[in-house]
Amino acid sequence: MKKKKMSGGANALSKPLGRWGWFFLGPVFAAFCIGFVWPFLQGIYLSFCEFKLISNAKFTGFDNYIAAFTDATFLRSFWYTAIFAIVSLVLINVLAFLVAYVLTQGIKGSNLFRTVFFMPNLIGGIVLGYIWSMIFDGVLSRYDTSILQESGWGFWGLIILLCWQQVGYMMIIYIAGLQAVPEDMLEAARIDGARGDQTLFRVIIPNVMPSITICTFLSLTNGFKLFDQNLALTAGLPFIIQPDGSAIKTTEMMALNIYQTFYSQGSTSPGIAQAKAVIFFLLVAGLGLAQLSITRKKEVQQ
């Protein structure tokens, strides 16, 4: 994970390459500007504007941000997403580590199990949501309810779905980490008479910290950015009608809330949605970086 320096500017290739920049870098540079740089900058600008069409955007300062922070649905979706992300982070990582640990014990059929556990990862979020809504409704219809009627089921349903999808992915990373634990350390622990749990907590876990860093980072940011599965499984339902007549969607996560603010019928200002998107970006990037720096400190040097 350490950053190597780029092969310095003074190599024999650097000079003759100079004239070929347009050829090698040009296509990616152009597409990157269209697909990322320009929309990103425009997004920041638009978050300070009131507009219906981009061409007649009017600068309004922080109005959109104030509107975003006083929007009850947005705040609710923030807490909902935060709780969801933490619960899914813990569950996914504990389960994935357990499975990876068992599958590196040299038991029969390890490769087959690995194949099975990883498989859901290749199915897209929309299709996953559809499959699981059929399954949950198949179970819940016996109790005369549905995943669209009870927000508790919506929450745990999405957790189950996400675990099913991502445990296999994290398992692969943990297996790679576990296989890189130096044999001599395990040998030393064995000779010193360490119990199984001592070996696990004092030798193995410190050595797989890099994998834990990556997996917790991925599951935290994935949890926060979750969209497709949320849309396909419950789309935020069921509603609660507030005393003032406005509706709050009880299982709506942040990404879906932003999407609805942009595109749902009766959406008044994309500016507010764009301000929410900027807040969302700062939150995800900030959390990701904070999480990385915290777990990085716990990694041992080899």
Place this chain on the structure above:
Amino acid sequence: MSKNENLSTPGTSKAVKTILTLVMSFISVVYVMPVLAVLINSFKLNTFVKTETFALPNAESFAGFANFIKGMTFGNYPFFKSVLYSVVITLLSTFLILLFTSMAAWYIDRRNSLICRIVYYLCVFSMVVPFQMVMYPLSKTADKLSLNTPWTIPIVYLGFGAGLAIFMFVGFVKSIPLEIEEAAGIDGCGPVRTFFSVVMPMMSPTMISVGILEIMWVWNDYLLPYLVLDINEYRTIPIHIQYLKGSYGTVDLGATMALILLSIIPVIVFYLACQKHIIKGVAAGAVKG
């Protein structure tokens, strides 16, 4: 670092291993249940999907291949068209990304000018930016530049997906010794030939990893094509399936399951065929990210 396949402590005896195998077998069976549920329900009549979700189709509920035939024209859009567009978009995008980002990554590392470093760090930065941040301006820009067809949307994918690919390729290019390219230069190869006949072949392991990550991403992506493409003309498989759910009340669950089955069969075949590469690619992508 020594690699060891087996972390077993003396405590893991044969009996424990057998029990673990049994437990894992059981969990594996539970794990494939959702896919099996799709399979059995795709042969059921609509009304039975909700009431007998987990039962095998019987004489009363069996629909045969009617669901599959019905599903083909479901949602007022031919299913095979969305399959076709999904394939076109995925293959074209992956091809563009592999070709252009490998070129750019080599140039970025070997040239290492100020612009190169700016582009590189922008790419790394782009990996932490959620799609919601750029989706609105991006869909408008794509519309204006008529990148809203299956043949042009790969350019959007190249732009938005460049981050991870560049990052992985640069990481690999650093590990290629300069001497080989210098020798090619002395033998009279210009930069273009040096790249295509010397460097690119060496990059193939990373190409496979990046290619697999991009295929998985583009094939399953829903929001980007949904916002960028002209939906009445062009739908990908995820869009098609989401549209079925959108049409409330009239959803034929049996036919929907048939379509879902058809859409995950190629994924599972692809997975079983290139399983080793996929797992390696995922591990590589994650460690780099």
